Amino acid sequence: MALIKSKSFFNSSLIFVALLGVAVGGTVHKVGDANGWTMMGVGYEAWASSRTFQVGDSLVFEYNNEFHDVTQVTPHDFELCDPSKPLARYQTGSDTVALTKPGFQHFICGVPGHCDIGQKLDILVFPASLGPVAAPVPGPVRSPSSSPSPSPSPLADSSTNAPQYQMSPSPL
Numbered sequence: 001m002a003l004i005k006s007k008s009f010f011n012s013s014l015i016f017v018a019l020l021g022v023a024v025g026g027t028v029h030k031v032g033d034a035n036g037w038t039m040m041g042v043g044y045e046a047w048a049s050s051r052t053f054q055v056g057d058s059l060v061f062e063y064n065n066e067f068h069d070v071t072q073v074t075p076h077d078f079e080l081c082d083p084s085k086p087l088a089r090y091q092t093g094s095d096t097v098a099l100t101k102p103g104f105q106h107f108i109c110g111v112p113g114h115c116d117i118g119q120k121l122d123i124l125v126f127p128a129s130l131g132p133v134a135a136p137v138p139g140p141v142r143s144p145s146s147s148p149s150p151s152p153s154p155l156a157d158s159s160t161n162a163p164q165y166q167m168s169p170s171p172l
Contacts, residue, residue, distance in 0.1 A: 026058060039068070058096050071107065073085070
């Protein structure tokens with residue numbers, strides 16, 4: 001009885017730790033890597049395509065706030081490079097954006113002309129993962145006596161030394 005309670009507690013603890021890891025941890029992505037959020041020398045499309053973003057991750061935008069900002073926009077405003085109706089605007093120069101929901105997220109620099117020359121980022125955020133998926137549990141194993149035995153094939157060639165068998169289909 002104590003062993004059953006101990007196993008149950010252990011399994012519950014593992015599930016709790018896995019869920020806590022998703023809720024607390026996540027990957028921190030520094031946008032543009034060493035270059036940061038700038039209008040020169042960074043291909044943000046290529047940068048984003050080399051990463052996977054999930055709910056629970058965060059983006060860190062580092063930039064000179066005298067010359068740039070980070071403006072989160074709709075897909076339509078992203079295509080137009082229009083910062084006039086922001087979903088959110090960040091202006092500290094070191095901003096962390098938590099990725100809290102799956103789907104596309106769009107960011108541009110709201111300074112006129114910067115988005116047009118490439119200072120924009122769109123990413124696809126996937127739902128949080130609980131880690132690797134466990135292999136399926138196999139079904140019941142049939143005993144050898146319940147499976148049909150192979151029957152000799154009528155096509156067997158008596159000139160060969162190796163016996164040949166034809167397997168009949170097993171019932172499901």
